[in-house]
Amino acid sequence: MKKISMSDIAREAGVGIATVDRVLNGRAPVRPETQQKVLKAAEHLGYREELLQVMSREIKSDRASVRTGFILLSKDHSFYASFAEHLKQCARQRMQTEPEFLWLDIDNIESMVDALHALAKRVDVIGLVALDHPLIRHTIKEITASGIFVYALFSDFSPCGHSGYIGLDNQKAGRTAGWFADRLLRQNEVIGILLGDHRFNCQESCEISFRSYLREQNSGCVVLEPVKTHESMEGGYAAAKRLLSQQQNLSLIYAPCGGIEGVLKAIKESGRKGIKLLCHGPVVDGDLALIEGDIEVMLRHRLDEIAARVTEEFLRQMSDTEARPTHITVPFDVITRENI
DSSP states (O other): OOOOOHHHHHHHHTSOHHHHHHHHHTOSOOOHHHHHHHHHHHHHHTOHHHHHHHHTSOOOOOGGGOOEEEEEEOTTOHHHHHHHHHHHHHHHHHOSSOOEEEEEOTTOHHHHHHHHHHHHTTOSEEEEOOOOOHHHHHHHHHHHHTTOEEEEESSOOSSSSOOEEEEOOHHHHHHHHHHHHHHHOOTTOEEEEEESOTTOHHHHHHHHHHHHHHHHTTOOOEEOOOEEOTTSHHHHHHHHHHHHHHOTTEEEEEEOSSOHHHHHHHHHHHTOSSOEEEEEEOOTTHHHHHHTTSOSEEEEEOHHHHHHHHHHHHHHHHHOSSOOOEEEEOOEEEEOTTOO
């Protein structure tokens, strides 16, 4: 009689090999309906010995044993380093295992794809910060088909089988920044925009919503084409320096991106007075920058709350009997020097 393999069972059940491995060997929680689908496929194919081993022990969806992994942008970026610390704290409180972290540059698509494949072999749920790139979406489709859950953090993807999005309502953030810009500037003043990358959907949404608000208000302001920061302090410095040197009439910079520390450095070095900065945060020494007037308004992520929601959603996903995409938005704080 032909030996039945996990590949045979996976094909019969319509799931990935990794999912079959989890069910038959009890390596990690699997949704009850998926578990039953695999067991029925194994029984139908005559996978008797291993099946009896599974049925002889109680398989539990132990929420505390979920293996989680995160792919975040450069570890040197203060925003993501702080977010990782909040994730670690939440995991210590709710899980028995520490999250695994991988750190990558935003533009390194091939490394991002390799990291996704590698991490999918070691964890049950992945939280990902990445560009909405076709190759990344293709990879997400592949690993979700094998039973791994993937969540977009801060920036969503076009539909690619991922389990959901957790972050800000970026349309609201962009329109809020537009509201402030409309009240801070006079007619015909010039606004510069800095973005990490044009494929970073969260920032693209902020930019579109910012422009939309100003257009609706007939503000008359000139909004320039965005300059890329590559989500780094060095990139923020270079982008802001370029913007300042090319636009002598620049009045305001909207920067819903990373690398704000570099932007602040470039503005100070330019010696230009009266350049207003609307940015997202948190930022290193951001409170001091607000107090000193270097930042006019900061739309600040609640990183602790986002980390808590991520942890809760990951745990829920592993015990929920209904596979459905989720879209979770967390409020942001509007910070000025007067409400620090």
